[in-house]
Amino acid sequence: MYEEEFKQIDAELHRLHQQANAKVTFLVDKNGQLISAVGETENLDTTSLASLTAGNIAATGGMAKLLGEKDFSILFHEGERDNIHISLVGRVILVVIFDQRSSLGLVRLRVKKSVEILSQILQKILQKVDQAKAPSGAGGAAKEQPKSPFAEITEDDIDKLFG
Amino acid sequence: MSFINYSAREINCKIVFYGPGLCGKTTNLQYIYKKTNPDSKGKMISLATESERTLFFDFLPLALGNIKGFKVRFHLYTVPGQVFYDASRKLILKGVDGVVFVADSQAERMEADIESMENLRKNLHEQGYNLDQLPFVVQYNKRDLPSAVSVGELNQALNPKGVPFFEAIAPQGQGVFETLKEIAKQVILEIKKGG
Numbered sequence: 001m002y003e004e005e006f007k008q009i010d011a012e013l014h015r016l017h018q019q020a021n022a023k024v025t026f027l028v029d030k031n032g033q034l035i036s037a038v039g040e041t042e043n044l045d046t047t048s049l050a051s052l053t054a055g056n057i058a059a060t061g062g063m064a065k066l067l068g069e070k071d072f073s074i075l076f077h078e079g080e081r082d083n084i085h086i087s088l089v090g091r092v093i094l095v096v097i098f099d100q101r102s103s104l105g106l107v108r109l110r111v112k113k114s115v116e117i118l119s120q121i122l123q124k125i126l127q128k129v130d131q132a133k134a135p136s137g138a139g140g141a142a143k144e145q146p147k148s149p150f151a152e153i154t155e156d157d158i159d160k161l162f163g
Numbered sequence: 164m165s166f167i168n169y170s171a172r173e174i175n176c177k178i179v180f181y182g183p184g185l186c187g188k189t190t191n192l193q194y195i196y197k198k199t200n201p202d203s204k205g206k207m208i209s210l211a212t213e214s215e216r217t218l219f220f221d222f223l224p225l226a227l228g229n230i231k232g233f234k235v236r237f238h239l240y241t242v243p244g245q246v247f248y249d250a251s252r253k254l255i256l257k258g259v260d261g262v263v264f265v266a267d268s269q270a271e272r273m274e275a276d277i278e279s280m281e282n283l284r285k286n287l288h289e290q291g292y293n294l295d296q297l298p299f300v301v302q303y304n305k306r307d308l309p310s311a312v313s314v315g316e317l318n319q320a321l322n323p324k325g326v327p328f329f330e331a332i333a334p335q336g337q338g339v340f341e342t343l344k345e346i347a348k349q350v351i352l353e354i355k356k357g358g
Contacts, residue, residue: 033175051208051224055219055222055254062253079250124268149233152231161347
């Protein structure tokens, strides 16, 4: 994840959070890793939510395939107080949690716009990744390749994790 | 694939506990959950049936500490072991960084162990992974039961490539952290290679 794009994603989540009058907006990758969360997250177990969201998308994706659909791109869960709106943005998942201060219509409208913007940002990230992978001869794309901080991990470092 | 977030300085890795039904995958996670410092663990989530059989998955996030200034988080998952949940098992293997195969040591479960191991290999292959190239550890669980088969025999049937293996009695915790530590080590060394 690149710093610049990460900030853009965060800004878009903030914007959506505000415009959709949502409680929380967050972005998860399809493996269940939380990318960013915005809003009233203090009392929310975002890690578990991220993992269950990915499980949910995976399960409905499996159902879609059985019906000959590529994906179900929008899921909506309605509760007594809070509701969850989940939508697929390419390889990641956008989640909006909202209550009676907002409405499904408003959320859907704002999400649609955000999906477009997030798609563009994600596209840029993919391009950067591809460039970084390209051989160094190709226009010197590799010149800014930062040195990985993990190259010097030792077994001691790992042992320390387990005290 | 491990998810490295350079902005938040976090590494997230996904480890899946695989194995036949009732071999003790969930018990492994429960023991880890019980014995971990409350600060470093999240909530354990079990999507199980009323009879406490895993329906979709168990999930336990663990933040063990820092390496090179990066917070290292492991997301531990189990799969449902029962044969007819194969579709769910495939989904959970997506994006896996390391696999622990939990085998039931009892002689009468040997066949189920072998079948599950073949199923693991097949499902990984469908996702484009090769088990021989993934961080992989085998755990022989239920060593305390009278019909437990010898480790030599189990290795011959389930571990022909000789990956690291551990004997375990999961409810008492024997072998549980040894297994976790070995898979964590392999996963982190893989990141080191890739980085």
